Amino acid sequence: DLEALEQEGREYIAHLDRRAGARKNAASLAEWAYTSNITEANEERRIQVQLELSKQEKQAWSETKMYRWQDFQDFSLRRMFKKYSQLGVAALPDDKYKLLMQCVSGMESNYATSKICDYKNTSKCDLALEPEITEIFAKSQDPEELKHAWVEWHRAAGARARQNFTQYVQLDNEAAKLNGFKDVADWWLSEYEVPDFEQQLAKLWEDVKPLYQQLHAYVRKRLRDKYGENVVSAKGPIPAHLLGNMWAQTWNNIESFTRPYPDKKEIDITKTMRDENYTPLKMFQMSDEFFRSLNLTAMPEKFWKNSIIEKPTDREIVCHASAWDFYDGEDFRIKMCTTVDMEHLRVVHHEMGHIQYYLQYRDMPVIFRAGANPGFHEAVGDTIALSVSSPKHLRRVGLISGDAEDEQTEINQLYKMGIDKIVFLPFAYVLDLFRYSVFRGTTTPDDYNCHYWRLRDELQGVEPPVNRTEEDFDAAAKYHVSADVEYARYYVSFIIQFQFHRALCQLAGEYVPEDLTKKLVDCDIYQSVNAGNALSNMLKMGSSKPWPDAMEALTGQRAMKADGLLEYFRPLHEWLQAENQRTGEYIGWEPSKMQYC
Numbered sequence: 001d002l003e004a005l006e007q008e009g010r011e012y013i014a015h016l017d018r019r020a021g022a023r024k025n026a027a028s029l030a031e032w033a034y035t036s037n038i039t040e041a042n043e044e045r046r047i048q049v050q051l052e053l054s055k056q057e058k059q060a061w062s063e064t065k066m067y068r069w070q071d072f073q074d075f076s077l078r079r080m081f082k083k084y085s086q087l088g089v090a091a092l093p094d095d096k097y098k099l100l101m102q103c104v105s106g107m108e109s110n111y112a113t114s115k116i117c118d119y120k121n122t123s124k125c126d127l128a129l130e131p132e133i134t135e136i137f138a139k140s141q142d143p144e145e146l147k148h149a150w151v152e153w154h155r156a157a158g159a160r161a162r163q164n165f166t167q168y169v170q171l172d173n174e175a176a177k178l179n180g181f182k183d184v185a186d187w188w189l190s191e192y193e194v195p196d197f198e199q200q201l202a203k204l205w206e207d208v209k210p211l212y213q214q215l216h217a218y219v220r221k222r223l224r225d226k227y228g229e230n231v232v233s234a235k236g237p238i239p240a241h242l243l244g245n246m247w248a249q250t251w252n253n254i255e256s257f258t259r260p261y262p263d264k265k266e267i268d269i270t271k272t273m274r275d276e277n278y279t280p281l282k283m284f285q286m287s288d289e290f291f292r293s294l295n296l297t298a299m300p301e302k303f304w305k306n307s308i309i310e311k312p313t314d315r316e317i318v319c320h321a322s323a324w325d326f327y328d329g330e331d332f333r334i335k336m337c338t339t340v341d342m343e344h345l346r347v348v349h350h351e352m353g354h355i356q357y358y359l360q361y362r363d364m365p366v367i368f369r370a371g372a373n374p375g376f377h378e379a380v381g382d383t384i385a386l387s388v389s390s391p392k393h394l395r396r397v398g399l400i401s402g403d404a405e406d407e408q409t410e411i412n413q414l415y416k417m418g419i420d421k422i423v424f425l426p427f428a429y430v431l432d433l434f435r436y437s438v439f440r441g442t443t444t445p446d447d448y449n450c451h452y453w454r455l456r457d458e459l460q461g462v463e464p465p466v467n468r469t470e471e472d473f474d475a476a477a478k479y480h481v482s483a484d485v486e487y488a489r490y491y492v493s494f495i496i497q498f499q500f501h502r503a504l505c506q507l508a509g510e511y512v513p514e515d516l517t518k519k520l521v522d523c524d525i526y527q528s529v530n531a532g533n534a535l536s537n538m539l540k541m542g543s544s545k546p547w548p549d550a551m552e553a554l555t556g557q558r559a560m561k562a563d564g565l566l567e568y569f570r571p572l573h574e575w576l577q578a579e580n581q582r583t584g585e586y587i588g589w590e591p592s593k594m595q596y597c
């Protein structure tokens, strides 16, 4: 009878889950060995392990088909079978699977090992993305030097990946079809489990766009004041190389010379961190202490032993920051080429947020050890970092001193947060709108770069510093495109982290709507066990329930909404509207005059 069959299914899936844990542990160890020591041998070994594991996955997958799990009564049991009935890229025949792995691994190692020559000293050609080129974008205010670094990096890391990328699209789409999806775009979107998710992304952009346009107009004016109208036009997009970041995804490095009230005291955290001899280890210990203050879980001893938190000098590694779960309940690691600055203090919290999520759901079945949706995993650390970057908290830890908030300081603070959080949204949206169109075939290899820049121009209002052709492939100059990492997760994270932050601040008694002494921008949930327990309850769920249930558990809302973000930035939005009115700055941008199609 069905009851007995269901009990049989329960015993089988428990056994399968344990085997899956061992498989994922082996895969993570091989992946770690390669990305923390990029050699041909380690690349070969990683692909061998993945190939071997894919055979075991196929075997397990064929076994699950023997169960009529769709008729089971137990919700969790049905959900586990449903997830195990998804084979993934292992559905490809071995030769195509191996080819796909080689394409992605080829792009990723090209990205990780790309070097460019120095602008002035043209014989010095060992500049890597981290830390050298990142430092140029953080410090240089010479448009020609920035243009050089931008062009050379996009040649080395972007154009060189075009062939591998084209083949990866072909093979990954085949894998998608073998899993019953139309293409990889639908496969990626299925991770969010709601049928109208793509429309939800578009709605969020409509909600935030007016605020972005105001911020974009203000920044364009300040950059034109600084660089002149031959470099920055009055009504066009902003040249992408002048925004302090290789991809123009965060503009925090231009804060010092564009902030609304320049005469207010400089809050240069990076300088203070260096003056106070901060080390990468101290940054990680500070973050660990913040999580413990919320009654969350301390980093286990293996974390401190196995993590790599500084760039090694004796070998090539993938420097792009990452957090790792080895699925054995005790081995969790971060790999990051940490530099002592405010940007990396935020990234440290971002990565530690991943580890905290792993720790909170480590007693779940392996198949449920994932975020409620991929955006949740990206939002945990950033939510904590919203408290850490509040003036109240920075004062608490001695990273800024002196006077309390006044109106102008608050606008400066919101501006500093806005050029990090608001400007990121169109960047993130474009990256996967572009890739959805590539996977769907509406963008073909001979218009890859044209379509990429048309989206960047129309949605983000940035343009390339020089003309582009189809010899270029600028999208792959961004890690996640070269490494086959979906990006809508960050777009989702930058929206929901404000819903999480607002809920936690209310639980911590740090935010009371309409109470001007308890404003959202001043909220710091540090040491609030009340907030920490609520966060823990949501994180423990992992992916065992559809994400609206997890969202509701923490915030009372069941949907992604921009209202948290818009409430947080409302004073800034009002200030920007008044300021752009005062200067008469054109709101929005006309199509770029640069050639890219």
Ligand SMILES: C=C(C[SeH])C(=O)N1CCC[C@H]1C(=O)O
Pocket: 249, 320, 321, 322, 347, 350, 490
């Ligand atoms: C820090 C990570 C590793 Se999950 C990252 O890739 N992030 C964090 C924010 C956006 C995105 C990026 O760097 O592009």
Ligand SMILES: [Zn+2]
Pocket: 350, 351, 354, 377, 378
């Ligand atoms: Zn992340």
